[in-house]
Amino acid sequence: MKEDILLVDDEEGIRKVLGIALSDRGYKVLTAEDGDGALRLFRETKPAVVLTDIKMPGMDGIELLKRVKEESPDTEVIMITGHGEMDLAIKSLKYEATDFVTKPINDDVLGIALKRAEERLSMKRQLREYTQNLEALVKEQSAKLIESERAAAVGQTVAGLAHAIKNIAGGLRGGVFVVDKGLELGNDQYLRRGWDMVKKDVARIRSMALDLLNFSKARCPDYQLADPNTVVREVLGLMGPRAAKYDVTLDAELDEKLPKIWFDPEGMHRCLVNLITNAIDACSDVTCADRKGRVVLRSFVPKSQNYPAGYEVEDNGCGIAEEVVPLVFHRFFSTKGTKGTGLGLMTTKKIVDEHDGEIEVHSNHGEGTRFLIRFGRTEPQVEGDGVSSANPKGSRIA
Amino acid sequence: MGQKRILVVDDEPHMRIFMATLFETSGYKPVLAKNGAEGIQKARESTPDLIILDVMMPGGGGVEMYRQLKGDKTLKDVPVIMLSAVDDKTFSHSLKMFRITENGDLPEPDAYVEKLPEADKLLQIAETFLLNSSVNVQE
Numbered sequence: 001m002k003e004d005i006l007l008v009d010d011e012e013g014i015r016k017v018l019g020i021a022l023s024d025r026g027y028k029v030l031t032a033e034d035g036d037g038a039l040r041l042f043r044e045t046k047p048a049v050v051l052t053d054i055k056m057p058g059m060d061g062i063e064l065l066k067r068v069k070e071e072s073p074d075t076e077v078i079m080i081t082g083h084g085e086m087d088l089a090i091k092s093l094k095y096e097a098t099d100f101v102t103k104p105i106n107d108d109v110l111g112i113a114l115k116r117a118e119e120r121l122s123m124k125r126q127l128r129e130y131t132q133n134l135e136a137l138v139k140e141q142s143a144k145l146i147e148s149e150r151a152a153a154v155g156q157t158v159a160g161l162a163h164a165i166k167n168i169a170g171g172l173r174g175g176v177f178v179v180d181k182g183l184e185l186g187n188d189q190y191l192r193r194g195w196d197m198v199k200k201d202v203a204r205i206r207s208m209a210l211d212l213l214n215f216s217k218a219r220c221p222d223y224q225l226a227d228p229n230t231v232v233r234e235v236l237g238l239m240g241p242r243a244a245k246y247d248v249t250l251d252a253e254l255d256e257k258l259p260k261i262w263f264d265p266e267g268m269h270r271c272l273v274n275l276i277t278n279a280i281d282a283c284s285d286v287t288c289a290d291r292k293g294r295v296v297l298r299s300f301v302p303k304s305q306n307y308p309a310g311y312e313v314e315d316n317g318c319g320i321a322e323e324v325v326p327l328v329f330h331r332f333f334s335t336k337g338t339k340g341t342g343l344g345l346m347t348t349k350k351i352v353d354e355h356d357g358e359i360e361v362h363s364n365h366g367e368g369t370r371f372l373i374r375f376g377r378t379e380p381q382v383e384g385d386g387v388s389s390a391n392p393k394g395s396r397i398a
Numbered sequence: 399m400g401q402k403r404i405l406v407v408d409d410e411p412h413m414r415i416f417m418a419t420l421f422e423t424s425g426y427k428p429v430l431a432k433n434g435a436e437g438i439q440k441a442r443e444s445t446p447d448l449i450i451l452d453v454m455m456p457g458g459g460g461v462e463m464y465r466q467l468k469g470d471k472t473l474k475d476v477p478v479i480m481l482s483a484v485d486d487k488t489f490s491h492s493l494k495m496f497r498i499t500e501n502g503d504l505p506e507p508d509a510y511v512e513k514l515p516e517a518d519k520l521l522q523i524a525e526t527f528l529l530n531s532s533v534n535v536q537e
Contacts, residue, residue: 170514174416177517181423190423193415200412 002026003121004047008038008064009080010056014103018051021107025114035059039067042075049117050077054088054100062088065095074124076117080105164208164343171201211343221264221354223380228309229254231265232299235272239280246284248293250276255300261308261376267351268311268375272297274344275313275371282317282369293317307357307374314370320363328361401427402528405446407437407463408481409455413514417450420517421524434463441473448527450520452513453482468504477508477527481515 005027009015015031022029030045032038035058042050050068054061065077079092079100089100098120099113178194181187236252243250276295283293298312320328329349352359357375404426406417411432418428429444431437433455441449449467453460460480467473509523 167514171412174412174514177416178419181419185423190419193419197412197415 002028003049003118004028004030004045005049005051006038006042006045006047007031008033008035008050008052008056008061010034010053014053014080018105021105021110022051025111035061035064038064042068043071046072046075048075048121049098049114050075051080052077053080054085054092055082062092062095065092065097069096074121076120078113078117161212168201168204168208171204172198175201208343211347221267221351223262223264223377225260225262225380226265227260228258228263228268228311228376229256229299231268231272232297232311235269235276236297238273239276242277243280243295246280246293248280248283248295250280251294251296253296253298255298258299258301258309259378261378262380263309263355263376264351267355268373271348271351271373272311272313274348278344279313279315279317279369279371282315282319284317291316302374304374307376308378309376310372310374312370312372314368316368319365319367319369320361321365322363325361325363329359401425402447403427403429403444404524404528405429405431405437405441405444405449407431407434407449407455407460408452409433410452413452413481416517417520420521424521424525426528434460434466437463438466441467441476442470445472446476448524449476449478450524451478451480451507453480454513464507465504479509479511479520479523479527480507481511481513 002025005022007015007018007022007029008031009018010033012033015033019029019031027049030041030047032041034056038050038052039059050064052061052064059067061079065079068075068077073096076098077092077096079089079097080103081089081092081100082103085102089102092100098117101109101113175194175197178190178197180194182189182191182194232252232254236250240250276297279295280293283295294316296312296314298314300310300312301308302310328345330346349359352373352375355375357373360372361369362372363369404417404421406414406421406428408414408417409432414430414432418430421428429440429446431440437449437451440446451460451464464478464480467476467478508527511520511523
């Protein structure tokens, strides 16, 4: 079955003759005697091809061509021109006519024009089909990909978790063994040592569970108007004893010009605790450096206008091997062997992400590591919890 | 005949206490070190009958200490049990790679035990070496 074709000419004779010629070629022919009638019929029947006279009373062929192309760019329009209407014919090509045939109409010329129209139609159809297929294919493949990535992520998470739990369970078993020996031999020293090990592992499990819980919750930062330096001072007070125990100097360099800003003090507190814990671990790693360990915690106003506040944690510890740096924020990645769960930096990054902040790491193997966080807003959050944070409990000022 | 000395080198306090208790209660004298540098020093001081060495320690780790041990005239024949948190195959592969870079002149450790070891299993392996060494090394 060939295409529907709309034949438009004000001369009845031409409509009749051409109509028969087109029917003979297998087309289903519709006819109209002027532009308005043609347009109406076009809208009703949506023929694939329009064959129209250029010169007609009222709306002429060029105008009809423009309207048809506007409404349906894929329709092929062939113009019929009289002698000496070459200008109009060329003009029609500018408006995307498929071709033109001159009166009196030569059957072969008409055949060529129709063939061209059909080729163009079928090309466009194929193109559309390919495009749609391609889109469907892309959709299908990406759905598969996402699914498999999700499965892989779950697998990794479970594997990482199993590993972390296995480590702690192994530690507990060691503790239990020592306690058993204490009981068996009535040895108080073993008892106390073993009990101490058990307690430490219980604390590790608890802290890991908290980290996990923290991580699994998609938590919205509790924005408060607060002084970023207050958080730094709290963290310094908290981490001081740990640093001293590992014989690491913990210094602070605060930018007192930092304004009060909107952020989640508790979240940032956790980030800094994680970063400083890592920094102290890196410094107390005696195998790589015999210098005295030093950790510096800084607050600063970032140069970029995007964030009102920044923290920096710098250590002169072992540094991170270059090839490992891209992995440090990954789930369950740890450089601390059986001691690390790989949750600390992952949680830290998550908190920073939830703040729409940024975190970066600079490290030179053997020289030390620097973590930078930029975060905060100068305005309270507009939507949702903005109301509750309008009355900030964060007005605790140092 | 004095107590046999076992040098335990591990950066984790838990592991040190666990192994110390294990060997102490089995009639041996544990000597503890928390890293490779300390391990080498204590090995030279006490000439142990057996060394248990954690591979995965920060920095150079156990492998570096192992290399030093094997380069030391008096210590090179002391049996070494390597402790590692990774599984058997991965471990021996990485060790092989390591020995290749060392021009192949580094012998394999006498035994390998996966962390965290069962008390009985570790003791059993340790004792096979301690019984052997009473013939070979004891002066």
